[in-house]
Amino acid sequence: MTTNPAHRLAGRSALITGGARGQGAAHAQRLAAEGAAVLIGDVLDEAGEKTAASLQSDGLDVSYLHLDVSDPASWRAAHDLVEERFGQLDILVNNAGIIHVTEIGDETLEAWNHLLGVNLTGAFLGLRTMLPLLRKGTNSSVVNTSSIFGPSGAIGYSAYAASKSGLLGLTRTAALELAPDGIRVNALVPGGVSTPLNELEPEGGVVPETPLGRRANADELAAAVAFLVSDDASFVTGTELVVDGGFRTR
Ligand code: NAD
Numbered sequence: 001m002t003t004n005p006a007h008r009l010a011g012r013s014a015l016i017t018g019g020a021r022g023q024g025a026a027h028a029q030r031l032a033a034e035g036a037a038v039l040i041g042d043v044l045d046e047a048g049e050k051t052a053a054s055l056q057s058d059g060l061d062v063s064y065l066h067l068d069v070s071d072p073a074s075w076r077a078a079h080d081l082v083e084e085r086f087g088q089l090d091i092l093v094n095n096a097g098i099i100h101v102t103e104i105g106d107e108t109l110e111a112w113n114h115l116l117g118v119n120l121t122g123a124f125l126g127l128r129t130m131l132p133l134l135r136k137g138t139n140s141s142v143v144n145t146s147s148i149f150g151p152s153g154a155i156g157y158s159a160y161a162a163s164k165s166g167l168l169g170l171t172r173t174a175a176l177e178l179a180p181d182g183i184r185v186n187a188l189v190p191g192g193v194s195t196p197l198n199e200l201e202p203e204g205g206v207v208p209e210t211p212l213g214r215r216a217n218a219d220e221l222a223a224a225v226a227f228l229v230s231d232d233a234s235f236v237t238g239t240e241l242v243v244d245g246g247f248r249t250r
Contacts, residue, residue: 008230010035012138013086015078017041017069017126018096020048022195023145026218027093028052030226032060036091041067041078069096069122070114075129088136091229094123095145097163099197101156112159119163120170127174127185134183141184141229144171148191148206148244168240175238184237186228190221191244211246 014031018024019040032038032055042048045066052064065081068074082089097119100111123144134140149157150164167187174185192198192206192215207215224243227233242248 007035012036012090014038014091015041015082015089016093016095017067020044020051022197023193023218023221024095025051026222027095027225028062029055030222032062034226037061039063039065041065043068069126070117072125075125079129082133089130089133090137090140092126092130092142093225094126096122099160103156104158107158115159116163120166123167123170135181139231143225143228144187146187146189148189148247172238179237186236187240188224189240189242191247193218193221206247209247209250
């Protein structure tokens with residue numbers, strides 16, 4: 001029996017971190033439109049509730065929960081809620097992220113640790129905490145959102161690039177460790193995307209270095225995530241899906 005491609009994720013449960021806005025909200029919309037029951041976790045409670053309500057009004061199964069990815073207790077509460085609601089977790093998208101621009105000589109340990117705590121430790125905590133529920137899931141899969149600044153580096157972005165590069169190592173290692181459980185783990189590597197994260201970036205950010213000459217829309221990243229977490233990617237694990245308008249070909 002073939003599956004309707006529009007419903008690739010029917011019956012699946014998903015948790016998307018940083019889902020109140022930007023790419024996380026687009027992922028929630030796309031995964032729910034493909035049939036998943038989606039929880040979005042974020043620290044922006046008002047925006048998160050608003051996003052969930054707006055997607056619900058379109059008939060999509062999306063709910064909001066407060067989740068600070070840098071806090072193990074917050075992850076524990078998310079685990080308990082997912083367990084109560086779904087009994088398992090099929091899809092985890094570690095998308096939450098923050099950014100700041102400071103050259104190394106001026107970087108403070110506090111700012112460095114804060115960024116790494118959200119972007120890198122947050123994904124580790126998510127994986128570790130949700131692992132028992134992912135092991136119970138159906139064709140479970142995890143996506144960690146890296147960045148073109150992970151593999152490439154960029155002036156002023158030492159903490160951000162280190163966190164995004166670290167996510168690639170975490171992704172590869174998790175893919176190896178979890179393959180025997182049938183859990184796939186991949187990294188999404190976006191180039192410039194139009195979201196609140198980079199709206200203060202000078203001169204259009206990486207657009208001048210992007211062959212396609214523009215930033216992506218969040219929907220273009222959501223399409224890539226939907227592929228990675230679907231059974232269409234059943235033999236894809238430990239890899240990086242680069243969605244960057246050609247940035248890395250330069
Ligand atoms: P965004 O700022 O719109 O979204 C990030 C979300 O993460 C926000 O809703 C924010 O509240 C949430 N968040 C921050 N700290 C959190 C925490 N401690 N716990 C839970 N949620 C938290 O930006 P975006 O572009 O949608 O970013 C999504 C991901 O994509 C990030 O990991 C970012 O680093 C990555 N990325 C973005 C770009 C880009 O150009 N926008 C490029 C490459 C990678």
